[in-house]
Every structure is written in C-alpha cells, then in structure tokens.
Amino acid sequence: MSVESTSAIVQMRGIGKVFRAGAMENNVLTDIHLDIRSGEFISIAGPSGCGKTTLLSLMGLLDTPSHGELRVAGHSVTHLGRKERAILRNRHIGFVFQSFNLIDDLTVADNVALPLTFRTGVRRNERAERAADALSNVGMAHCRNLYPGQLSGGQQQRVAVARALVGDPAILLADEPTGNLDLRHGEIVMALLSRLHGSGRTICMVTHDERFGFVADRLIHMLDGQVVDESTYLQLKHEAECGLDERRTMESSR
Template sequence: MRPPNAPPVIEMRGVGKVFLAGAIENHVLTDIHLAVARGEFVAIAGPSGCGKTTLLSLMGLLDQPTRGEMQFLAQPTAGLGRRQRAFLRNAHVGFVFQAFNLIADMTVAENVALPLTFRPGIGRRERLERAAHALASVGMAHRMGHYPGQLSGGQQQRVAVARAVVGEPAILLADEPTGNLDLRNGENVMALLGRLHAAGTTICMVTHDDRFSAAADRTVRLLDGRVVDEATFHQRQHEAECGLDERRTMEIFP
C-alpha cells in the first residue's frame, strides 16, 4: 500500500501529446493531470486507441509531452536531452511489455541481467548474481540457463518482470502485461505484480480488463485522450455499445 504522504514518483500537470501527419494534428492526449505516489499501484484503463500506451511512454521518458509540465522524481523533464532521459530511464524505470521482448539467443539469466550492463561499476559477476536474485523473486531461478524459446508464455512474462525489477527501479511500468496470456497465466502474472506491490514496488499498469485493474489501488480511466470519472466512462461505454447494437440491427434489417 502507498505510504502516508508519499511524494509522487511521476507528476503531470496539463500534459498533452500531439502527433503530426503532414498538416494534420492528431491530439492523442489532452490536459492530463496525474500523479503516481511512491509505493502506489495505479491501473490505466480504457478502450483501444484512447491514449493509454502513449501516456505510459511519457511516464517512462520514452517520449516527451507536446505541452504541459511533467516531473519525474521531483525533476522537471522539459529540459532533459535524449541522453539524460535515457540515463534516468535506465536507472529508475522498469518496463514490462505485452510481447515479452526477450532476446531469443540469450539465456534467461542474460536477458534479466541486460539492463545492468548500462550501469557503471557493475561487473558481469554482480550482474548475474542480481539476475539470479530477481529470477528467484518471480519463481524462475531454476530456468536461468534456458532460452526464451524453451519457456511457456507465462514463464516468459515472469522473466520479463524479473528483468524489469532487477535494477530496483523507482517505478515499474507494465503495458498490457497479460495481453498475450491465457486467463490462468494472466492471473499468475497479476498475482506476481501484487506480491511486488506488497513488497513496496511502485507500479503503473495499462490494461483493458477490469478484472485485472481491480488489483490496483486506483484506476485512471481514459477516453479519447482525456482522464474521465467512472460515471462518464461507463456512460460513454454504454452509449457506444447501444450505437453498435443499433448499427448491427440496421445491417440485418435494412
């Protein structure tokens, strides 16, 4: 659970993101106000195309806002160059992706140790020791010498979680971590994230599944690039479903 009066790891004020396609502006995010406190578990939920992954990319310093203010560990990010963002990202952010993104010709231990190769002063022996500890925390220490292709999808995602936490990041960002898994393996990965959160890990997770967002301390709802309240979110969902049913009826009975 979030400690009392915990300072935010990430804070956004009026953040927007616009992508240009020629002369056309695509406003993906608009006027986002959001803070994630240390030790908090936040779910970001919404339909496909609403801006969830873009928001996570901004939080992980993979991209920059077009407008608004963002702070990462109390440091403004507006003036940071690419190298500075990369340094902060490697030192303080762990990523878990829907597609696992493990390197096929590296062992499980080498995959997990990979983020540490960019940390100064950490030799190969220490990297592998820390990788072994991270793998033990996700129940995969017995697979250290295996390759990703020898693992099931659920096992690969557990390895991906170990890789994300091996550097003891300030925040773990998970983009649809259960998206490529069946229900049982998805529940196992969510249980793992729950244990990490209980141990103090700050987590922000993108999901479209309310069963999994219920595990978070709170859920941020996105619609059309904006944060909305629960009532608005469910009302708009109902309207969209009614509109779809009406269109289907007209197709069957023109």
C-alpha cells in the same frame, strides 16, 4: 496496501501529446493531470485507441509530451534530450511489455542482467548476482540457463518482470502484462505483481481486462485521450455501446 508516503514518482500537469503527419494533427492526449505516489498500484483502463499506451510511454520517457510539465522521480524531464532521458529511464523505470521483448539468443539470466550493462560501475559479477536475485524473486531461478524459446508465455513474462526489477526502479510500468497469456498464466503474473506491490513496489499498469484492473489501489479511466471519472466513463461507454448496437441494427436491416 495503504500508501504511507505521499511523494510522487510521476507528476503530470496539463500533459498533451499531438502526432503530426503533414498538415494532419491527431491529439492523442489532452490536458492530463495525474500523480502516482510512491507505493501505489495504479491501473489505467479504457478502450483501444484512447491513449493509454501513449500515456505510459511518456511516463517511461520513451517519448516526450507536446506540451505540459512532466516530472519523474523528482526530475523535470519535459525538455531533456534523448540521451538524458535514457540515463534517467535506466535508473528509475522498469518496463514489462505485452510481448515480453526478450532476446532469443541470450539466456534467461543474461536477458535479466541486460539493463545493468548500460550502467557505469556495475561489474559483471554484480550483474550476475543481481540477476540471480531478481529471478529468485519471481520464482524463475531454476530457468536461469534456459533460453526464452524454451519457456511458456507465462514463464517468459515472469522473466520480463525480473528484468524490469533488476535495476531496483522507482516505478514499474506494465503495458498489458497479461495480454498474450491465457487466464491461468495471466492470474499467475497478476499475483506476482500484487506480491511485488505488497513488498512496497510502485506499479502503474495498463490493461483491457477489468478483472485485473481492480487489483490495483486506484483505477484511472481514460476516454478519447483524457482522464475521466468513473461515472463519466461508464456513461460514455454505455452511449458508445448503444450507438454501435444501433448502427449494427441499421446495417442488418438494409
């Protein structure tokens, strides 16, 4: 899908994230410069521990950067308080998590409607109607009265996508959306995300699975808390794999 609009939903300028534990500092992200434009499908790839999920958490206003400038949906959010971030998050951001994060004792319909309960002025009947529309959009309307425990993993993830969509967010953030699914159900969820993108949704996805990563318009590579170009990524990945093979050979010869 070509991107007609150049307006950026997410803008990052020199973003860094440092976690501190006593005198110890862990620089998880370093000098990130990144734009996600309206209508794009972005995939963020890289090895475990490279900072992908931390980057997504900053985009989703679940955490704040240690330094740099972050704008989401046109709002500068770097210095917002927790309550202000929560309001902005509820208005503009939809989340899909690897572990689904559905509430077991709520029906599918109530799970999907849940984000709307935190919006002022949205009445119960409107919440129900919008939840029904979102479930229909992901092909799960027939399960609206069931509970999460009665669904397969793939069905639960589709419900999670419906919950992410119910508030009509500016951007959908998906953190390893196929990570807990087998190949068939993973492909179903990816086909759903591709269809949503085709209808104009802006999506940013973190994935370990390179097969699914290449579904996106743009693939962002990360290593050691930094965004790197593809050639650098492949070179460093090869060097790391060669180093691991050498260590294994040395250990086996002892």
